[in-house]
Amino acid sequence: MEATGLSVGKSVLGGALGYAKSTVAEEVALQLGITRDQAFIRDELEMMLSFLMAAHEEQDENKVVKTWVKQVRDVAYDVEDCLQDLAVRIGKPSWWCFLRTLVDRHCVATRMKELRAKVEDVSQRNVRYRLIKGTGPKPAKRAGPSSTSDATMFGIEETRRQKDRAKVDLSQLINEGNDDLRVIAVWGTSGLLGQTVVIKGEYNNLMRSKKFKLYAWIRIVHPFNPLDFLQCIMRQFYQTSLEEARKTQEITSIGAQVLKKIGVMKQDELVDAFTEYASEKSYLIVLNDLSTFEEWDWISKYFPNNKKGSRIIVSTEQGEVARLCVSQESVMSELKQSSVDQSIFAFYNKVNIY
Template sequence: MEATAIGFAKTMVDGVLQKVATRAADELAKTLGVRQDIWYIRGELEMMQGFLRAAEDPQDDNNVRLIWVRQVRDLAYQIEDCLAEFSIHLENRSMWHKLQTLNTRRQIASNIREIREKVQEVSQRNLRYNLIKPVKPSHDPTSNYGDLTTRMTTLVMEEAELVGQTELKHKLVTILTENKECRKVVWVTGMGGLGKTTLVKKVFGSLETNFSCRVWLTISQTFNKKDLLM
């Protein structure tokens, strides 16, 4: 189950990274004044994903280092959510008019810059406590090839076996369409990186002709009710 979640998260992250690397994404970032920030956190997320896959060492008993790795993982989830929200504004042209309001632009830019500051803080924490030391070159350059190949093969298999998303999509569609006379509000919750945005996007798109009025909101743990209703 955990392996499937990791593979699913990787697929979702790869999709988000591709979206924010497009020319349209670059233009939107430029409009918001966060072009350099988006480039920075996009690159950091790629590095974090690679680091976290390599940092899974069950024999590591250094509590301080384990805490730092957990902080990196939590921050990676926050970056994923931040970039996913950015990509929503990018894809949904009907939301672009909201970007004309100064408050909305400031809020999005503030969130992105806050994430960048957190990345820099985590990086400085590593240097301050000397948590990750340079790896000495091995005498046998092929000594780790077997483990690396196995890990890459496992990731490919996990991605191929991701059938859970289709099943969840069918369940959500059933919930939303089983009684069309009633208003429906459905929550999709969970930790960052599990593909919630991807799942909801697919359901939202598949029900375009089923409802005369529909809305999809992305809400963080801390939110402003006034901004939510605007």
């Protein structure tokens, strides 16, 4: 009977773990901003499955173990039901529009945190009551009472180290690669402010190092205004170009006239001037607070791949927009600049650096 209970528990937990690790679950977590909770639940389920396998090998008849196995099975059902429910709901356009409101995002986040707490509580009971011994060959001498706890903590720490090694640095993404234009889209789990601070730090460092010839930091205005956008970017391009050149007072006077002329140019004239100017020099452009893919679709067509190692950094509060700004096949990595309170992710295409 015990073996049957363990087998059923392993089967149910294995199904829940498979779903928690699936691409669908990761996509749901990404769009709802709950990737940290989803990752924690996934890792805890993996540890529970390992403990169940150890219990099965030991054929433990302890009634307390039976109770714990039942609790593991129940929480596995809850995890799978919750993730599947969110996946079904997010597939309905009307519900997704409704979910985008702050109140409903809060409700989803609360539900996931409650589920996370339940998973964590069940996992800790195994450690608290030392229900299942460690795996591997049985030692001749009885292991100390803290061996299971130590093994559990080691597994958690090893998982954390592996995640840290997988993180990337924003400056690395900007500097690596060939001379092709590269787009890096940044999205965070706790709003725009945290990611803006990270990007601004890298932007200022690059301006000081003069790695690029042209710089522009553009906060996208809503509703989007193409003419204002082009005027703003051309002013910043021309100003940074003048600062780099450090020309005479006469040239500065000419520069002021050019800046004034930009203010009265028509949109087609600005497009031509921008394309010509950006084709000749390397540039770094930050687009802050991009909210829709339609905005990016309009903006991106005017950025030439001038083969000078230019970079565009897009900052958005929408995970799906961040992914689409790069490509459907983009890679997503957590940035090393993430904090305890916020995970920050970068979407980018892998490049051949040789």
